[in-house]
Amino acid sequence: MHARLKPIVKWLALALAAAFSGGTMLTMAAYLYLAPLLPEAETYRYVQLETPLRIYTADGRLIDEIGNRRNPVEFEEIPQVLTNALIATEDVRFYSHPGVDVQSLMRGFYGFLTGQGLGGGSTISMQLSNNLSFDSDNVYLRKFKEIPFALQIQRELTREEILTLYMNTIYFGAGADGIGAAAYVYYGKEASDLTLAEAAMMISLLPCPSTCNPLANPERAISRRETRLKNMLKENMITEAEFNAANSAPVTALRRNRNIEVPAPYVAEMVRQTLYEQFAEGTYSRGFEVTTSIDGDKQLAANRALVSGLERYYDRRHGYRGTNTNYPPESADPRTVWMGHLAPIPTYGNQQPAIVTAIEERSFRALLKNGEEVEVPWDGISWAYAFRSRNEAWPPPSTAADAVQPGDLIRVKQGEEHWELGQVPDIQGALVSVSPSNGQILALVGGYDFRWNQVNRVLTPRPPGSNFKPFVYGAALENGYSPSSIVNDAPFTRGDYRPNNYENNFL
Template identity: 50%
Template sequence: MISTSAYLYLSPKLPPAEDYRNVRLVNPLRIYSADDKLIAEFGEVRRDPVKYNDIPQLLVDALIASEDTRFYQHNGVDLKALGRSVLGILSGNPSGGGSTLTMQLAKNISFEGESPYSRKFKEILLALKIERELNKEEILELYLNRIFFGISAYGVSAASSQFYNKTPNELSLSEMAMLIALLPAPNTINPLRSEQRALTYRNRVLRRMLELSMITQSQFNEANDTPLTAQRYGVEIEVEAPYIAEMVRLDMEARYGSLAITDGFEVYTTVNSETQAQASQALTDGLENYDRNHGYRGPENHMRPSNSDDDVDMWLSILARTVTIGDQEPAFVQQISERSLLALLKTGESITIEWDGIRWAKQFINNSTWTSSPRTAGEVVDVGDLIRVSRNSENRWMLSQVPAVNGSLVSINPNNGAILALAGGYDFYQSNFNRVTQARRQPGSNFKPFLYAAALENGYTAASLINDAPLDRSDYRPENFGGEFLGPISLKYALTNSKNLVSLRLYDALGDDLVMPYIARFGLNEAEFPRNDLTVAIGSHALTPMAVASAYTVFANGGYQVQPYLIERIENFNDGNVYQAQPALVCQACEASFDPENQQDPSFYPAPRVIDEDVAYIMNTMLRSVITNGSGRRINREIGRSDLAGKTGTTNDNFDLWFSGFNGDMVTTVYIGFDSPQTLGRDEQAATVAVPIWIDFMEDALNGMPINSMAQPDGIVTVRINPETGFRAQPNEEGAIFEVFREESQPLEADNANALNDPNSLEDENDLF
């Protein structure tokens, strides 16, 4: 009577057949590059569920021998074994056991957190239901894809990969038996934790298989005598891009919550694996070069040697707990010669560092001061020093140190906003602070092009003259970098040579009401900028490198606004393609004909034009002049492409160093600075630190790509002018240059439109330039 009542009560609460026929197997979040290389994997691993036909018969036999020898005879419930289990529960002494494979599967599907009696009864009912609706092979397939094998492996495919780096079909008999032996207590029997216990349980499975004639005596002997070979294998990461991986993970969790790392999502990013590797390497090399140039800060620790064998054991113990940062390994100094040293790695290997790998280590005093070069290794290190070592470009060991400075690099496709590469810092595992998206720092002169574009849009030309002269202020006197003043100079010359006073006068002449709405066209948040603050003109308002790079895409693509994006598409293990990016695309030819009310292709959205194409072209020529004649001249020497343009930025006391540059295919911004703001050194500028990093990246990234610079629009004319007056030059006038103008703004011989602005109309802080 009680059993009948329980059945009538519990039976309607059993899950419907589709809940276990089409069960959503937990799969990790996987993140890929645009060229299908694995960047990261997050979440529980129950990957690559297998079909029954792909499961080796010996593995099935091992499972049945260990867990349910009467699997093919019962209808889901083994009454004899179950009776023992139920009696144990009722008597208060549960003995375990009694569950068939089908009942274990039923438990795995449902009934968490219920009383033992209720749970067991529901398991029985669901097991019977499963056996009626699935055949034995389907039950085994579902079981072997769901069951927990320990650590983070759910399913036999995950377990095979995790412990043996194999597929199920590649497992040996001893390996199959070891995996099946884990099932009663995966964490307790784990071969990585207790080898002897695991060996005992594995051999029990083999013995049971022999007793049931599933294997021969010779198979048993060979497998039984085989030592354990299990190891902890992880997934093979093909692209080192942890900052990108974290950006995607956060985005996915915002979209899907906790399902993001359990529902089998595969995210394909816009990042190219080769370009990403070039970005990471360029930033790493640049930060390390800066750091070495400013001297050696000394060992991370020192353990006084006792001159006994115990020293090595002590050092190895400390090294085992010291993480590798970037490519810099920890090591202890064992011996010192006059111009070499012997160092102990955590592997126990001793390496020799020759003088070429030590001689750089002048003693650091501060960011602007260091001692002269050392003459011997003993001036640099002592025995017992905990140091960092790495390999140089010739694969030789050298003394190194983790940079105190940090920075970022981001590269964007200006034609659709796709992020091509992103390095958010020196080492993600040392600091997961993403300096591309989270660091808000003053851009200095990196901001000036947006102001100059506003001027061009409002009647100024590249040849307009503004007085580069001191401002008459009682409270302070702003200056140019270097302290010199040149008098009347053209806008193009002022931008090329980053003249602060010209930018200040320009901002004052235009005014907040004109400048602020204009810079918003570049995607910058107008509301964040202070009003009535002339220092905005020279980059005093903090921006992220992502915001700066995104704003520069408007120059690179000829005047259109695109939005940076990282996720190209999202696929789901259970549901297929669930998201496809639809970025706005730069399309000059279709701009005029686009009709949003009559759109033929719903996946195409033309990017909106935000600045006049004539203005964009003139700005390209002015920023090209920075490369040929200004602070970016090193780019012209080392890369030599005719399609590159950009602008440096250096802030007060050299706290922040920037370079943003582009061609028609890529916009790249490099930012360098300390996380806790301080000077990078009195002699450091963007041209000496940020520009070399930009060069290292762009030279590789653009290798083999055709020249791609903005075509001259129909509304642009080229005029030969006198650079000192801005007027059209006479036919035989010496020193004349060619300059580009909007057709309606070209100078005439007697034009007085370039009259000087009032030299005393502005004020500003004197160090931004």
């Protein structure tokens, strides 16, 4: 029997040696092929992180920020609970493997073959290599490149540099690239101030930042946070008491918008279009900072003047157009139904969406989309003469019921002393303020509300209408007419041109 097995063992040993040699040769060939394609260490050690376009007033106040937000942090600013949550979840042998964890790769491959969810095999270094490169490669070539690149990264960077670079380049959803921006967007704080519960929540976003975040799906986010905390508890990174406290912590994440100090969206769009013509998509990532000639105080005054002028001094004078939508209080809990209807409706100008909940003779109550219920007194209703035509509004309301009914979807605005019935103006306007000494634009508003309509009426060619009358009157005064001169209001023609006013009269 021994003699019979000897040739088999011999051929088996030869086959294993051949397989090992072949594998070694293939690995070396792959490395020789991929090595020239891998970036140099200096290109990612000092990687130029994408930063958004920022636009400022002449006195340095932020008008707008366009592009994903990024606030790079140093390793010392990353709290230990955050790196622990990352390592416990993504790469428990981060400090012991050379950049590629063979055990995790084999586990992931086995899970793929058997259809079991055993987790992926990518290490933090492999994920970082994917973040830094290979965006345009197909998925198989990208995975093939990740391994030698991860090995190179781990040889040339310290563990601290790898963690810092990873935290600064990963996307956390809600327009936040990197942990510095994410900490502010979700929690309004510096990354170094994140609590254990908040750190676990941040790490739970990484596989699906847009759909797993606590703003989009709070219940799913809580479940994913618990899994990250359990990972940390399993690795003895936190105690049972710390786990219980963090796991029971409420979700405090809120969407923090950019700290816009002087809203001027039409100005920002003019700047964006100008830069885009020269730099295309680089406009949003190369960190351009543009200082305009806009005077911050004058711009704020211009914003208020145009919105108030269109709402109060023009649109109200033409009457109240009423509502086309009514949600009657048919269910036992109409408030919940009404909140659902209000949720997708935006605020335009000063006009907040609301639904009428109750009516008194000279007042009514309305539900706002934030859940607050406000009272609108008679002083906020009495202006609402019924709209009949462009030039006629009649009759005036005598009771609140003449203007609104329970369930009406309306607009309200916060006045100086009380809430008022409102409506989005059925007209647009524009304002531009120019310095008489040097021609610089000091303030510019291109319409009632940029969210409602993005057409910039300062730039869009339009018939001048009555704006041209001062030039006509000025020319008349220069040519001998006086304020008391009488002109016959009769039709006249110049060739094929016969002018007339909107109302089909003449002068």
